[in-house]
Amino acid sequence: MRRIPLLPIAPRPYDGELISSWQERVACRYGCTADQIDLWLECGDDDPARRFLKRDFHPRAQMLKAWARSCRLRPNQIEAMALGRMIRPAVWYVDDRRERGTCAECLDEDAAEGRDHFLRLKWGYVEAAVCVKHRRTLRTYCECCFARGWFRFDCLRGRAVLVCRACARPVSTTTRETEAPAFLNFQIELAKAIQAIVEGRHVLSTDDLTVAMQFLWMPTHFKGKPYIAWLRGAFGLHPLASAFQNSLSDLSVAWRIATLLSAAQLLDLVGARQLFGEPPTFMEQAFAGYLRGSPSSAAERPAPATKISSVKLQLRSDAEYRRLAEKILASGEWKEVAQMKGRSRDWHVWRLMSEALKSAPVQSGVLPPASS
Ligand SMILES: [Zn+2]
Ligand SMILES: [Zn+2]
Structure with missing residues:
Protein backbone atom coordinates (compact mmCIF):
# COMPACT_ATOMS: atom_id res chain seq x y z
CA MET A 1 0.00 0.00 0.00
CA ARG A 165 11.36 39.17 -6.10
CA ALA A 166 13.78 41.96 -6.99
CA CYS A 167 14.80 43.44 -3.61
CA ALA A 168 13.49 40.64 -1.32
CA ARG A 169 11.82 43.20 1.01
CA PRO A 170 8.45 42.25 2.52
CA VAL A 171 5.46 44.04 1.02
CA SER A 172 4.54 46.70 3.54
CA THR A 173 3.09 50.20 3.70
CA THR A 174 5.85 52.63 2.76
CA THR A 175 3.89 55.47 1.20
CA ARG A 176 0.72 57.29 2.12
CA GLU A 177 -2.13 57.18 -0.37
CA THR A 178 -2.15 60.39 -2.42
CA GLU A 179 -5.05 59.77 -4.79
CA ALA A 180 -7.72 62.47 -4.81
CA PRO A 181 -10.65 61.41 -2.58
CA ALA A 182 -13.17 62.03 -5.39
CA PHE A 183 -11.25 59.71 -7.72
CA LEU A 184 -10.92 57.01 -5.04
CA ASN A 185 -14.66 57.26 -4.30
CA PHE A 186 -15.41 56.98 -8.01
CA GLN A 187 -13.19 53.90 -8.41
CA ILE A 188 -14.86 52.22 -5.42
CA GLU A 189 -18.35 52.95 -6.77
CA LEU A 190 -17.35 51.84 -10.27
CA ALA A 191 -15.97 48.53 -8.92
CA LYS A 192 -19.27 47.96 -7.09
CA ALA A 193 -21.22 48.67 -10.30
CA ILE A 194 -19.03 46.32 -12.37
CA GLN A 195 -19.44 43.63 -9.72
CA ALA A 196 -23.22 44.08 -9.89
CA ILE A 197 -23.11 43.85 -13.71
CA VAL A 198 -21.01 40.66 -13.61
CA GLU A 199 -23.36 39.13 -11.03
CA GLY A 200 -26.51 40.13 -12.99
CA ARG A 201 -27.72 42.65 -10.40
CA HIS A 202 -27.52 45.75 -12.61
CA VAL A 203 -29.65 47.26 -15.38
CA LEU A 204 -26.67 46.79 -17.72
CA SER A 205 -25.45 43.32 -18.65
CA THR A 206 -21.92 42.05 -19.23
CA ASP A 207 -22.80 42.12 -22.97
CA ASP A 208 -23.52 45.87 -22.75
CA LEU A 209 -20.21 46.48 -21.03
CA THR A 210 -18.30 44.27 -23.46
CA VAL A 211 -19.84 46.01 -26.49
CA ALA A 212 -18.74 49.40 -25.12
CA MET A 213 -15.21 48.09 -24.48
CA GLN A 214 -15.01 46.53 -27.94
CA PHE A 215 -16.00 49.88 -29.43
CA LEU A 216 -13.38 51.73 -27.35
CA TRP A 217 -10.63 49.49 -28.72
CA MET A 218 -11.73 49.83 -32.36
CA PRO A 219 -9.31 51.79 -34.56
CA THR A 220 -10.49 55.22 -35.74
CA HIS A 221 -9.67 56.67 -39.16
CA PHE A 222 -6.94 58.75 -37.54
CA LYS A 223 -3.76 56.63 -37.88
CA GLY A 224 -5.66 53.66 -36.54
CA LYS A 225 -5.63 55.16 -33.06
CA PRO A 226 -8.36 53.43 -31.04
CA TYR A 227 -11.22 55.44 -29.54
CA ILE A 228 -9.94 54.83 -26.04
CA ALA A 229 -6.88 56.92 -26.85
CA TRP A 230 -9.10 60.01 -27.23
CA LEU A 231 -10.50 59.55 -23.75
CA ARG A 232 -7.34 58.47 -21.97
CA GLY A 233 -4.87 60.29 -24.23
CA ALA A 234 -3.06 61.80 -21.28
CA PHE A 235 -2.61 58.36 -19.77
CA GLY A 236 1.07 58.18 -20.71
CA LEU A 237 0.89 54.89 -22.55
CA HIS A 238 0.37 54.16 -26.21
CA PRO A 239 -2.42 51.64 -26.66
CA LEU A 240 -2.24 48.99 -29.34
CA ALA A 241 -5.45 48.51 -31.28
CA SER A 242 -5.07 44.75 -30.95
CA ALA A 243 -4.57 44.75 -27.17
CA PHE A 244 -8.19 44.09 -26.23
CA GLN A 245 -9.49 40.64 -27.14
CA ASN A 246 -13.06 40.89 -25.83
CA SER A 247 -11.91 40.36 -22.27
CA LEU A 248 -10.25 42.54 -19.67
CA SER A 249 -8.56 39.57 -18.10
CA ASP A 250 -5.52 39.66 -20.40
CA LEU A 251 -4.90 43.43 -20.36
CA SER A 252 -2.16 45.04 -18.31
CA VAL A 253 -3.45 46.60 -15.11
CA ALA A 254 -2.99 50.12 -16.49
CA TRP A 255 -5.06 49.49 -19.61
CA ARG A 256 -7.57 47.37 -17.73
CA ILE A 257 -8.38 50.30 -15.44
CA ALA A 258 -8.24 52.78 -18.36
CA THR A 259 -10.71 50.63 -20.30
CA LEU A 260 -13.12 50.49 -17.37
CA LEU A 261 -12.89 54.25 -16.75
CA SER A 262 -13.51 54.91 -20.46
CA ALA A 263 -16.44 52.50 -20.63
CA ALA A 264 -17.91 54.21 -17.55
CA GLN A 265 -17.54 57.57 -19.29
CA LEU A 266 -19.13 56.29 -22.50
CA LEU A 267 -22.04 54.64 -20.64
CA ASP A 268 -22.15 57.36 -17.95
CA LEU A 269 -21.87 54.82 -15.17
CA VAL A 270 -21.79 56.03 -11.53
CA GLY A 271 -21.53 59.68 -12.59
CA ALA A 272 -18.33 59.22 -14.65
CA ARG A 273 -19.16 62.20 -16.85
CA GLN A 274 -19.33 64.52 -13.86
CA LEU A 275 -15.73 63.58 -13.06
CA PHE A 276 -14.21 63.21 -16.52
CA GLY A 277 -16.52 65.25 -18.73
CA GLU A 278 -18.62 64.26 -21.74
CA PRO A 279 -17.05 62.02 -24.39
CA PRO A 280 -16.33 63.89 -27.66
CA THR A 281 -19.41 64.24 -29.87
CA PHE A 282 -17.77 62.34 -32.76
CA MET A 283 -17.28 59.41 -30.40
CA GLU A 284 -20.86 59.39 -29.16
CA GLN A 285 -22.10 59.46 -32.74
CA ALA A 286 -19.74 56.67 -33.75
CA PHE A 287 -20.84 54.62 -30.73
CA ALA A 288 -24.51 55.09 -31.65
CA GLY A 289 -23.60 53.96 -35.21
CA TYR A 290 -21.71 50.97 -33.80
CA LEU A 291 -24.77 49.93 -31.80
CA ARG A 292 -26.89 50.25 -34.94
CA GLY A 293 -24.41 48.04 -36.82
CA SER A 294 -22.48 50.66 -38.84
CA PRO A 295 -19.22 50.82 -36.93
CA SER A 296 -17.27 53.22 -39.13
CA SER A 297 -19.66 56.16 -39.16
CA ALA A 298 -18.53 59.57 -37.98
CA ALA A 299 -15.06 58.55 -36.91
CA GLU A 300 -13.14 61.08 -38.95
CA ARG A 301 -12.95 64.14 -36.75
CA PRO A 302 -11.41 63.16 -33.44
CA ALA A 303 -11.44 65.75 -30.70
CA PRO A 304 -8.60 66.42 -28.29
CA ALA A 305 -8.37 64.15 -25.28
CA THR A 306 -10.70 65.10 -22.46
CA LYS A 307 -8.95 66.27 -19.33
CA ILE A 308 -10.08 65.20 -15.91
CA SER A 309 -12.11 68.10 -14.63
CA SER A 310 -15.06 68.82 -12.48
CA VAL A 311 -18.09 69.44 -14.70
CA LYS A 312 -21.02 71.40 -13.36
CA LEU A 313 -24.21 69.34 -13.39
CA GLN A 314 -26.69 70.94 -15.79
CA LEU A 315 -29.97 70.18 -14.10
CA ARG A 316 -33.38 71.13 -15.51
CA SER A 317 -36.66 71.63 -13.76
CA ASP A 318 -38.83 68.57 -12.95
CA ALA A 319 -41.52 69.98 -15.25
CA GLU A 320 -39.10 70.06 -18.16
CA TYR A 321 -37.95 66.45 -17.59
CA ARG A 322 -41.60 65.42 -17.47
CA ARG A 323 -42.33 67.27 -20.72
CA LEU A 324 -39.38 65.53 -22.46
CA ALA A 325 -40.45 62.12 -21.15
CA GLU A 326 -44.03 62.65 -22.32
CA LYS A 327 -42.73 63.68 -25.74
CA ILE A 328 -40.77 60.38 -25.99
CA LEU A 329 -43.79 58.33 -24.84
CA ALA A 330 -46.00 60.03 -27.45
CA SER A 331 -43.54 59.38 -30.31
CA GLY A 332 -44.08 56.64 -32.86
CA GLU A 333 -40.58 55.30 -32.18
CA TRP A 334 -41.41 54.60 -28.54
CA LYS A 335 -44.08 52.04 -29.60
CA GLU A 336 -41.32 49.98 -31.27
CA VAL A 337 -38.84 50.43 -28.42
CA ALA A 338 -41.44 49.43 -25.80
CA GLN A 339 -41.76 46.03 -27.53
CA MET A 340 -38.01 45.35 -27.37
CA LYS A 341 -36.24 43.39 -24.68
CA GLY A 342 -32.88 43.31 -22.89
CA ARG A 343 -29.83 45.16 -24.11
CA SER A 344 -31.39 46.42 -27.30
CA ARG A 345 -34.28 48.00 -25.38
CA ASP A 346 -31.94 49.62 -22.83
CA TRP A 347 -29.85 51.15 -25.53
CA HIS A 348 -32.75 52.49 -27.52
CA VAL A 349 -34.19 54.03 -24.35
CA TRP A 350 -30.78 55.59 -23.68
CA ARG A 351 -30.65 56.88 -27.27
CA LEU A 352 -34.15 58.41 -27.14
CA MET A 353 -33.30 60.12 -23.84
CA SER A 354 -30.00 61.47 -25.20
CA GLU A 355 -31.66 62.75 -28.36
CA ALA A 356 -34.45 64.42 -26.38
CA LEU A 357 -31.96 66.14 -24.06
CA LYS A 358 -29.81 67.31 -26.97
CA SER A 359 -32.85 68.63 -28.88
CA ALA A 360 -33.74 70.91 -25.98
CA PRO A 361 -30.54 72.51 -24.64
CA VAL A 362 -30.54 73.78 -21.09
CA GLN A 363 -31.58 77.43 -21.08
CA SER A 364 -29.53 79.78 -19.00
CA GLY A 365 -31.65 81.17 -16.24
CA VAL A 366 -33.76 78.01 -15.76
CA LEU A 367 -31.02 76.14 -13.82
CA PRO A 368 -31.81 75.74 -10.17
CA PRO A 369 -29.19 77.14 -7.81
CA ALA A 370 -26.40 74.61 -7.10
CA SER A 371 -26.98 72.93 -3.77
CA SER A 372 -24.03 72.59 -1.46
ZN1 LIG B 1 11.44 45.52 -4.43
ZN1 LIG C 1 -6.43 47.01 2.27
Whole structure:
Protein backbone atom coordinates (compact mmCIF):
# COMPACT_ATOMS: atom_id res chain seq x y z
CA MET A 1 0.00 0.00 0.00
CA ARG A 2 1.33 3.46 -0.96
CA ARG A 3 2.21 5.63 2.00
CA ILE A 4 0.41 9.01 2.06
CA PRO A 5 3.03 11.79 2.00
CA LEU A 6 2.34 14.23 4.83
CA LEU A 7 3.33 17.84 5.25
CA PRO A 8 3.85 18.24 9.01
CA ILE A 9 3.42 22.03 8.98
CA ALA A 10 0.44 23.06 6.86
CA PRO A 11 -1.41 26.32 7.62
CA ARG A 12 -5.18 26.37 7.13
CA PRO A 13 -6.74 28.41 4.31
CA TYR A 14 -8.17 31.83 5.25
CA ASP A 15 -11.63 33.11 4.31
CA GLY A 16 -11.52 34.90 0.96
CA GLU A 17 -8.15 33.42 0.00
CA LEU A 18 -7.14 32.01 -3.37
CA ILE A 19 -6.21 28.31 -3.49
CA SER A 20 -2.87 29.26 -5.09
CA SER A 21 -2.13 31.64 -2.19
CA TRP A 22 -2.78 28.93 0.37
CA GLN A 23 -0.62 26.44 -1.55
CA GLU A 24 2.25 28.89 -1.77
CA ARG A 25 2.01 29.63 1.95
CA VAL A 26 2.31 25.90 2.60
CA ALA A 27 5.19 25.51 0.13
CA CYS A 28 7.26 28.41 1.52
CA ARG A 29 7.48 26.54 4.85
CA TYR A 30 9.57 23.95 2.99
CA GLY A 31 11.63 26.44 0.97
CA CYS A 32 10.00 25.41 -2.28
CA THR A 33 7.17 26.32 -4.65
CA ALA A 34 3.66 24.93 -5.04
CA ASP A 35 4.79 23.35 -8.35
CA GLN A 36 7.54 21.45 -6.51
CA ILE A 37 5.03 20.21 -3.92
CA ASP A 38 2.83 19.08 -6.84
CA LEU A 39 5.73 16.97 -8.15
CA TRP A 40 6.40 15.52 -4.72
CA LEU A 41 2.72 14.62 -4.37
CA GLU A 42 2.74 13.21 -7.95
CA CYS A 43 -0.10 15.49 -8.98
CA GLY A 44 1.89 17.89 -11.17
CA ASP A 45 0.67 19.36 -14.43
CA ASP A 46 3.12 19.33 -17.35
CA ASP A 47 1.51 22.34 -19.01
CA PRO A 48 2.31 25.56 -17.13
CA ALA A 49 -0.13 27.65 -19.23
CA ARG A 50 -3.27 29.16 -17.67
CA ARG A 51 -2.09 28.51 -14.15
CA PHE A 52 -4.86 30.67 -12.69
CA LEU A 53 -7.53 28.53 -14.35
CA LYS A 54 -5.90 25.31 -13.25
CA ARG A 55 -5.16 26.25 -9.65
CA ASP A 56 -7.87 28.70 -8.69
CA PHE A 57 -10.76 28.43 -11.11
CA HIS A 58 -11.08 24.80 -12.18
CA PRO A 59 -8.50 22.96 -10.07
CA ARG A 60 -8.06 19.30 -10.93
CA ALA A 61 -9.71 16.95 -8.45
CA GLN A 62 -6.53 14.82 -8.29
CA MET A 63 -4.46 17.84 -7.24
CA LEU A 64 -6.97 18.97 -4.60
CA LYS A 65 -7.24 15.48 -3.16
CA ALA A 66 -3.46 15.04 -2.91
CA TRP A 67 -2.95 18.43 -1.23
CA ALA A 68 -5.89 17.90 1.16
CA ARG A 69 -4.60 14.48 2.26
CA SER A 70 -1.05 15.63 2.84
CA CYS A 71 -2.27 18.70 4.79
CA ARG A 72 -4.89 16.71 6.73
CA LEU A 73 -7.84 18.67 5.36
CA ARG A 74 -11.08 17.44 3.86
CA PRO A 75 -10.99 17.81 0.03
CA ASN A 76 -14.29 19.70 0.10
CA GLN A 77 -12.67 22.38 2.30
CA ILE A 78 -10.40 23.25 -0.63
CA GLU A 79 -12.98 22.55 -3.33
CA ALA A 80 -15.18 25.22 -1.72
CA MET A 81 -12.45 27.78 -2.53
CA ALA A 82 -12.54 27.02 -6.29
CA LEU A 83 -13.70 30.13 -8.13
CA GLY A 84 -15.48 28.05 -10.77
CA ARG A 85 -18.16 27.34 -8.15
CA MET A 86 -19.01 31.01 -7.90
CA ILE A 87 -21.24 33.17 -10.07
CA ARG A 88 -18.42 35.14 -11.75
CA PRO A 89 -17.12 33.70 -15.07
CA ALA A 90 -13.36 33.16 -15.55
CA VAL A 91 -12.98 36.04 -18.04
CA TRP A 92 -13.88 38.51 -15.27
CA TYR A 93 -10.79 37.56 -13.27
CA VAL A 94 -7.25 38.75 -13.98
CA ASP A 95 -5.43 35.76 -15.41
CA ASP A 96 -1.85 36.97 -14.98
CA ARG A 97 -0.88 37.26 -11.34
CA ARG A 98 1.67 39.98 -12.17
CA GLU A 99 -1.23 42.20 -13.20
CA ARG A 100 -3.16 41.69 -9.95
CA GLY A 101 -2.64 44.35 -7.32
CA THR A 102 -2.18 43.96 -3.58
CA CYS A 103 -3.00 46.27 -0.67
CA ALA A 104 0.04 46.73 1.56
CA GLU A 105 -2.16 47.85 4.48
CA CYS A 106 -4.16 44.62 4.36
CA LEU A 107 -0.86 42.71 4.48
CA ASP A 108 0.37 44.89 7.36
CA GLU A 109 -2.82 44.00 9.23
CA ASP A 110 -2.16 40.31 8.58
CA ALA A 111 1.29 40.64 10.13
CA ALA A 112 0.05 42.76 13.07
CA GLU A 113 -2.60 40.16 13.89
CA GLY A 114 -0.11 37.28 13.76
CA ARG A 115 -1.40 35.83 10.47
CA ASP A 116 0.45 34.94 7.31
CA HIS A 117 0.22 37.40 4.47
CA PHE A 118 -2.35 36.04 2.02
CA LEU A 119 -3.73 36.94 -1.42
CA ARG A 120 -7.40 37.90 -1.43
CA LEU A 121 -9.53 36.51 -4.26
CA LYS A 122 -11.19 39.95 -4.63
CA TRP A 123 -7.86 41.36 -5.77
CA GLY A 124 -8.26 39.07 -8.79
CA TYR A 125 -11.47 40.76 -10.01
CA VAL A 126 -10.84 42.66 -13.26
CA GLU A 127 -12.36 45.80 -11.75
CA ALA A 128 -10.32 45.67 -8.52
CA ALA A 129 -8.37 48.94 -8.41
CA VAL A 130 -8.75 50.11 -4.81
CA CYS A 131 -8.92 48.40 -1.40
CA VAL A 132 -12.30 49.50 -0.09
CA LYS A 133 -11.27 48.94 3.53
CA HIS A 134 -8.15 51.10 3.38
CA ARG A 135 -9.09 53.37 0.44
CA ARG A 136 -5.75 52.55 -1.10
CA THR A 137 -4.87 51.85 -4.73
CA LEU A 138 -3.88 48.23 -5.26
CA ARG A 139 -0.22 48.09 -6.34
CA THR A 140 1.40 45.76 -8.85
CA TYR A 141 4.91 46.99 -8.11
CA CYS A 142 7.26 47.06 -5.12
CA GLU A 143 6.96 50.35 -3.23
CA CYS A 144 10.62 50.04 -2.18
CA CYS A 145 12.42 49.37 -5.48
CA PHE A 146 9.51 49.95 -7.91
CA ALA A 147 10.21 46.61 -9.63
CA ARG A 148 7.15 45.38 -11.47
CA GLY A 149 6.24 41.77 -11.49
CA TRP A 150 4.91 39.34 -9.06
CA PHE A 151 5.88 38.79 -5.48
CA ARG A 152 6.71 35.47 -3.87
CA PHE A 153 6.04 34.02 -0.45
CA ASP A 154 8.93 33.61 1.94
CA CYS A 155 8.91 32.10 5.42
CA LEU A 156 10.18 34.70 7.91
CA ARG A 157 10.07 33.98 11.66
CA GLY A 158 7.57 31.20 11.11
CA ARG A 159 5.13 33.30 9.06
CA ALA A 160 4.52 33.38 5.31
CA VAL A 161 5.40 36.86 4.07
CA LEU A 162 4.94 38.27 0.58
CA VAL A 163 8.30 39.63 -0.58
CA CYS A 164 9.49 41.44 -3.70
CA ARG A 165 11.36 39.17 -6.10
CA ALA A 166 13.78 41.96 -6.99
CA CYS A 167 14.80 43.44 -3.61
CA ALA A 168 13.49 40.64 -1.32
CA ARG A 169 11.82 43.20 1.01
CA PRO A 170 8.45 42.25 2.52
CA VAL A 171 5.46 44.04 1.02
CA SER A 172 4.54 46.70 3.54
CA THR A 173 3.09 50.20 3.70
CA THR A 174 5.85 52.63 2.76
CA THR A 175 3.89 55.47 1.20
CA ARG A 176 0.72 57.29 2.12
CA GLU A 177 -2.13 57.18 -0.37
CA THR A 178 -2.15 60.39 -2.42
CA GLU A 179 -5.05 59.77 -4.79
CA ALA A 180 -7.72 62.47 -4.81
CA PRO A 181 -10.65 61.41 -2.58
CA ALA A 182 -13.17 62.03 -5.39
CA PHE A 183 -11.25 59.71 -7.72
CA LEU A 184 -10.92 57.01 -5.04
CA ASN A 185 -14.66 57.26 -4.30
CA PHE A 186 -15.41 56.98 -8.01
CA GLN A 187 -13.19 53.90 -8.41
CA ILE A 188 -14.86 52.22 -5.42
CA GLU A 189 -18.35 52.95 -6.77
CA LEU A 190 -17.35 51.84 -10.27
CA ALA A 191 -15.97 48.53 -8.92
CA LYS A 192 -19.27 47.96 -7.09
CA ALA A 193 -21.22 48.67 -10.30
CA ILE A 194 -19.03 46.32 -12.37
CA GLN A 195 -19.44 43.63 -9.72
CA ALA A 196 -23.22 44.08 -9.89
CA ILE A 197 -23.11 43.85 -13.71
CA VAL A 198 -21.01 40.66 -13.61
CA GLU A 199 -23.36 39.13 -11.03
CA GLY A 200 -26.51 40.13 -12.99
CA ARG A 201 -27.72 42.65 -10.40
CA HIS A 202 -27.52 45.75 -12.61
CA VAL A 203 -29.65 47.26 -15.38
CA LEU A 204 -26.67 46.79 -17.72
CA SER A 205 -25.45 43.32 -18.65
CA THR A 206 -21.92 42.05 -19.23
CA ASP A 207 -22.80 42.12 -22.97
CA ASP A 208 -23.52 45.87 -22.75
CA LEU A 209 -20.21 46.48 -21.03
CA THR A 210 -18.30 44.27 -23.46
CA VAL A 211 -19.84 46.01 -26.49
CA ALA A 212 -18.74 49.40 -25.12
CA MET A 213 -15.21 48.09 -24.48
CA GLN A 214 -15.01 46.53 -27.94
CA PHE A 215 -16.00 49.88 -29.43
CA LEU A 216 -13.38 51.73 -27.35
CA TRP A 217 -10.63 49.49 -28.72
CA MET A 218 -11.73 49.83 -32.36
CA PRO A 219 -9.31 51.79 -34.56
CA THR A 220 -10.49 55.22 -35.74
CA HIS A 221 -9.67 56.67 -39.16
CA PHE A 222 -6.94 58.75 -37.54
CA LYS A 223 -3.76 56.63 -37.88
CA GLY A 224 -5.66 53.66 -36.54
CA LYS A 225 -5.63 55.16 -33.06
CA PRO A 226 -8.36 53.43 -31.04
CA TYR A 227 -11.22 55.44 -29.54
CA ILE A 228 -9.94 54.83 -26.04
CA ALA A 229 -6.88 56.92 -26.85
CA TRP A 230 -9.10 60.01 -27.23
CA LEU A 231 -10.50 59.55 -23.75
CA ARG A 232 -7.34 58.47 -21.97
CA GLY A 233 -4.87 60.29 -24.23
CA ALA A 234 -3.06 61.80 -21.28
CA PHE A 235 -2.61 58.36 -19.77
CA GLY A 236 1.07 58.18 -20.71
CA LEU A 237 0.89 54.89 -22.55
CA HIS A 238 0.37 54.16 -26.21
CA PRO A 239 -2.42 51.64 -26.66
CA LEU A 240 -2.24 48.99 -29.34
CA ALA A 241 -5.45 48.51 -31.28
CA SER A 242 -5.07 44.75 -30.95
CA ALA A 243 -4.57 44.75 -27.17
CA PHE A 244 -8.19 44.09 -26.23
CA GLN A 245 -9.49 40.64 -27.14
CA ASN A 246 -13.06 40.89 -25.83
CA SER A 247 -11.91 40.36 -22.27
CA LEU A 248 -10.25 42.54 -19.67
CA SER A 249 -8.56 39.57 -18.10
CA ASP A 250 -5.52 39.66 -20.40
CA LEU A 251 -4.90 43.43 -20.36
CA SER A 252 -2.16 45.04 -18.31
CA VAL A 253 -3.45 46.60 -15.11
CA ALA A 254 -2.99 50.12 -16.49
CA TRP A 255 -5.06 49.49 -19.61
CA ARG A 256 -7.57 47.37 -17.73
CA ILE A 257 -8.38 50.30 -15.44
CA ALA A 258 -8.24 52.78 -18.36
CA THR A 259 -10.71 50.63 -20.30
CA LEU A 260 -13.12 50.49 -17.37
CA LEU A 261 -12.89 54.25 -16.75
CA SER A 262 -13.51 54.91 -20.46
CA ALA A 263 -16.44 52.50 -20.63
CA ALA A 264 -17.91 54.21 -17.55
CA GLN A 265 -17.54 57.57 -19.29
CA LEU A 266 -19.13 56.29 -22.50
CA LEU A 267 -22.04 54.64 -20.64
CA ASP A 268 -22.15 57.36 -17.95
CA LEU A 269 -21.87 54.82 -15.17
CA VAL A 270 -21.79 56.03 -11.53
CA GLY A 271 -21.53 59.68 -12.59
CA ALA A 272 -18.33 59.22 -14.65
CA ARG A 273 -19.16 62.20 -16.85
CA GLN A 274 -19.33 64.52 -13.86
CA LEU A 275 -15.73 63.58 -13.06
CA PHE A 276 -14.21 63.21 -16.52
CA GLY A 277 -16.52 65.25 -18.73
CA GLU A 278 -18.62 64.26 -21.74
CA PRO A 279 -17.05 62.02 -24.39
CA PRO A 280 -16.33 63.89 -27.66
CA THR A 281 -19.41 64.24 -29.87
CA PHE A 282 -17.77 62.34 -32.76
CA MET A 283 -17.28 59.41 -30.40
CA GLU A 284 -20.86 59.39 -29.16
CA GLN A 285 -22.10 59.46 -32.74
CA ALA A 286 -19.74 56.67 -33.75
CA PHE A 287 -20.84 54.62 -30.73
CA ALA A 288 -24.51 55.09 -31.65
CA GLY A 289 -23.60 53.96 -35.21
CA TYR A 290 -21.71 50.97 -33.80
CA LEU A 291 -24.77 49.93 -31.80
CA ARG A 292 -26.89 50.25 -34.94
CA GLY A 293 -24.41 48.04 -36.82
CA SER A 294 -22.48 50.66 -38.84
CA PRO A 295 -19.22 50.82 -36.93
CA SER A 296 -17.27 53.22 -39.13
CA SER A 297 -19.66 56.16 -39.16
CA ALA A 298 -18.53 59.57 -37.98
CA ALA A 299 -15.06 58.55 -36.91
CA GLU A 300 -13.14 61.08 -38.95
CA ARG A 301 -12.95 64.14 -36.75
CA PRO A 302 -11.41 63.16 -33.44
CA ALA A 303 -11.44 65.75 -30.70
CA PRO A 304 -8.60 66.42 -28.29
CA ALA A 305 -8.37 64.15 -25.28
CA THR A 306 -10.70 65.10 -22.46
CA LYS A 307 -8.95 66.27 -19.33
CA ILE A 308 -10.08 65.20 -15.91
CA SER A 309 -12.11 68.10 -14.63
CA SER A 310 -15.06 68.82 -12.48
CA VAL A 311 -18.09 69.44 -14.70
CA LYS A 312 -21.02 71.40 -13.36
CA LEU A 313 -24.21 69.34 -13.39
CA GLN A 314 -26.69 70.94 -15.79
CA LEU A 315 -29.97 70.18 -14.10
CA ARG A 316 -33.38 71.13 -15.51
CA SER A 317 -36.66 71.63 -13.76
CA ASP A 318 -38.83 68.57 -12.95
CA ALA A 319 -41.52 69.98 -15.25
CA GLU A 320 -39.10 70.06 -18.16
CA TYR A 321 -37.95 66.45 -17.59
CA ARG A 322 -41.60 65.42 -17.47
CA ARG A 323 -42.33 67.27 -20.72
CA LEU A 324 -39.38 65.53 -22.46
CA ALA A 325 -40.45 62.12 -21.15
CA GLU A 326 -44.03 62.65 -22.32
CA LYS A 327 -42.73 63.68 -25.74
CA ILE A 328 -40.77 60.38 -25.99
CA LEU A 329 -43.79 58.33 -24.84
CA ALA A 330 -46.00 60.03 -27.45
CA SER A 331 -43.54 59.38 -30.31
CA GLY A 332 -44.08 56.64 -32.86
CA GLU A 333 -40.58 55.30 -32.18
CA TRP A 334 -41.41 54.60 -28.54
CA LYS A 335 -44.08 52.04 -29.60
CA GLU A 336 -41.32 49.98 -31.27
CA VAL A 337 -38.84 50.43 -28.42
CA ALA A 338 -41.44 49.43 -25.80
CA GLN A 339 -41.76 46.03 -27.53
CA MET A 340 -38.01 45.35 -27.37
CA LYS A 341 -36.24 43.39 -24.68
CA GLY A 342 -32.88 43.31 -22.89
CA ARG A 343 -29.83 45.16 -24.11
CA SER A 344 -31.39 46.42 -27.30
CA ARG A 345 -34.28 48.00 -25.38
CA ASP A 346 -31.94 49.62 -22.83
CA TRP A 347 -29.85 51.15 -25.53
CA HIS A 348 -32.75 52.49 -27.52
CA VAL A 349 -34.19 54.03 -24.35
CA TRP A 350 -30.78 55.59 -23.68
CA ARG A 351 -30.65 56.88 -27.27
CA LEU A 352 -34.15 58.41 -27.14
CA MET A 353 -33.30 60.12 -23.84
CA SER A 354 -30.00 61.47 -25.20
CA GLU A 355 -31.66 62.75 -28.36
CA ALA A 356 -34.45 64.42 -26.38
CA LEU A 357 -31.96 66.14 -24.06
CA LYS A 358 -29.81 67.31 -26.97
CA SER A 359 -32.85 68.63 -28.88
CA ALA A 360 -33.74 70.91 -25.98
CA PRO A 361 -30.54 72.51 -24.64
CA VAL A 362 -30.54 73.78 -21.09
CA GLN A 363 -31.58 77.43 -21.08
CA SER A 364 -29.53 79.78 -19.00
CA GLY A 365 -31.65 81.17 -16.24
CA VAL A 366 -33.76 78.01 -15.76
CA LEU A 367 -31.02 76.14 -13.82
CA PRO A 368 -31.81 75.74 -10.17
CA PRO A 369 -29.19 77.14 -7.81
CA ALA A 370 -26.40 74.61 -7.10
CA SER A 371 -26.98 72.93 -3.77
CA SER A 372 -24.03 72.59 -1.46
ZN1 LIG B 1 -6.43 47.01 2.27
ZN1 LIG C 1 11.44 45.52 -4.43
